Amino acid sequence: MGQSRHLSAHQIEKRRTRRVAYATIIGTTIEWYDFFIYASAAGLIFNKLFFAPAGPTFATILAFASVGISFLFRPLGAFLAGHFGDRIGRRAMLVVTLVAMGLATALIGLLPTYDSIGILAPILLISLRIIQGISAGGEWGGAVLMAVEHAPTEKRGLFGAFPQVGVPLGLLLASAVFALMSGVISPGDAFVEWGWRVPFLLSIALLFLGHWIRRSVDESPIFEEIKARKLGTKAPVVQLFKNHTLLVLLAAIVFAGNSALGYMTTGGFIQNYTTDPNGLLKMERTPILVAVTISAFTWMIFTWFAGYISDKIGRKKIYLIGWAIQFIGVFALFPLVNMGTWSSVLAALMILSVGIGLTYGAQSAFYAELFPASVRFSGVSISYAIGAIIGGAFAPMIAAWLIASTGSTESVAIYLAIMTGLGLTATLLLRDRTGIPLGPDHEAEQNISPIYGIKSKYQDQDPVQVSVSELA
Template structure:
């Protein structure tokens, strides 16, 4: 799978690699902030103000279904922006994605609710979520590709992990914003308070655009351009030549995305709607977990350089499976300290495979197909992951609100991710041997 260009990639300095990785991280953090806002709002706002129903469970399922639609749209974005990134350049694609998601998020903040425009409200909200998903579908693959291709090969683990830190930063920003507006009186929160975090996307967009426009194009892509080694149809080639590797990348990505939404988006809904815990407690727990996740991502990104990213992925999958049931046992105690501990411990474990997803997936595909391959694999995993809160709500209802059913779902995601990591590491080693 590795081409001559991949065996002799242009080297850059550590200082340049850090600068590019940091810029990719900041842009990614702002995009995840926009994207995660929807997940939080689906748990505490959209189920009441947009998907109006006499049955709270039905309303929550409808809100989570609209949440999942964004994940279904992500492979479309992966195809579109993967093609742009592999044909026209990584930088150009990333500027488009950050602009698109910022504008769409602001429009959500301006959208009238069900009481104002009736059934048009949930329809338009879902449509905007689709556009959010398309934009994010092209974001992550481009960010990690750019970071990896600017990094010295022996330090790719740490630089590939830096864009991943954008996820917990996005969580901190989105959950923190909702925690602040949740302090408003209930009427004020429902009428205009919840909209403020979405409208903040506009000034954040200008920050992201400033940073993205300062990023240089990948030196590897520039070399491919000069040597005319670009693929005319990168998406078609990925699906024709590397579909097995797409499935491996999909599997390895499940826990870091799906498990995260299980312990944040679903857990917020479970804690507030089923256990009747304070909304501030559940949002606070996600904030604490996000802080711990930052340290986990940075630490295990570096360990991937020594152990191999696939092996680290296996460790994270096994650890997450082992803590799945204890996490929900602790949440069910309703003890605030134990609830925070449970969410934090669970997110810490599933963050281990997420830390190495960038370095693992980028090594599965050759440079001329890398943006497309990484984006398609990760976002197909995102399709499955996007339905995790919906599936968790459904199995919880089917089991008579017994949390063991949700814990079992988390175990399944953990096992699949560990399997993907093991196969991915074997493929990585085989590629290194064949490239030598």
């Protein structure tokens, strides 16, 4: 009888963790599908539909700038979601961010173009993109903490990879839908006239699915414990910057080194560079979208693998392997792309995707283990948002500007190599804290500095003798 009850409890726990995994993957996929279809459209047609009066080159730069401007508002979303996520819960903020992203995306699909309403068209487009940025800034931290804080200690990397996998899945879905619209359903002029709107309008159906799934998931057990014992911090963002400013900056630079390369495809640069009718290669749009879709699948597989293997060898080791492969990807990117064949572009993107995946898969668990429980949502969200600005926000625009200024892709490779080097350096400065206790009873252990060469005020104390109230 006791064994039966044990099996029943085990089955209940297994079902609960499986539901969390599905919810974080599906919810994050929908959220980032919404985010990436904008970037794909910006690289392919928004320069013509919303910014054409600026002229071909500057219109492309403006289109990429509209991709990047949303990143400037990610910290606002991270501050808001971090504050309320550390105070009222992870799940509630995930529902709010999903609804905001979905509505903004659908409205973009209904926008008139510049030919219809003039300057008001790009103003409305950028306004909706800003809402997407605020939503994305709050999304990631909540999703990864729901996954990692529900996970068994020995499977944090694997569980943390679930929401990470949702990002390349979102790119894969966005690229696949655009390829379908561009190559099959609305080829040629029909795609420019109305076909591009369909991926945005599909967001309405995905919004209802994601909302239903996320509401079915239990709150993070660590947050529930903090709430039940009244151990929360009234101003988590203030406490975060009071005690962990350097940690936030280093964690941000880690992500910046990854996102600068990631947004070469997700930000639409490669799509625009290879298909621009005024450019060097003048390749067909649909095959490039197919290549991006395949590379997104590669990114997804290696993201999952990195999360899984980080539970075996530690977060830091898999990061260092990823940075090494990312360097290879940086210097192979343009020599392969400039060959101008579909297979060479695909090879370049797949090499890049391996390095990006390996430096992305362990990020959820790595970040969660850096920050103490009372400010964890704020810490991971704000670090991620700042890193996105430093690395990914304007990477496509910077790359387009560098090529326009120098007439060469070598300058872009140097820029990406510098960003990769910064990410590698920040990783080396951080300790590997794989398996550190995450609950509120171990807040003091979590506060012992994760940065080499920095000594916290708790370093010489017995961690169990330092109370949470003293830290708050």
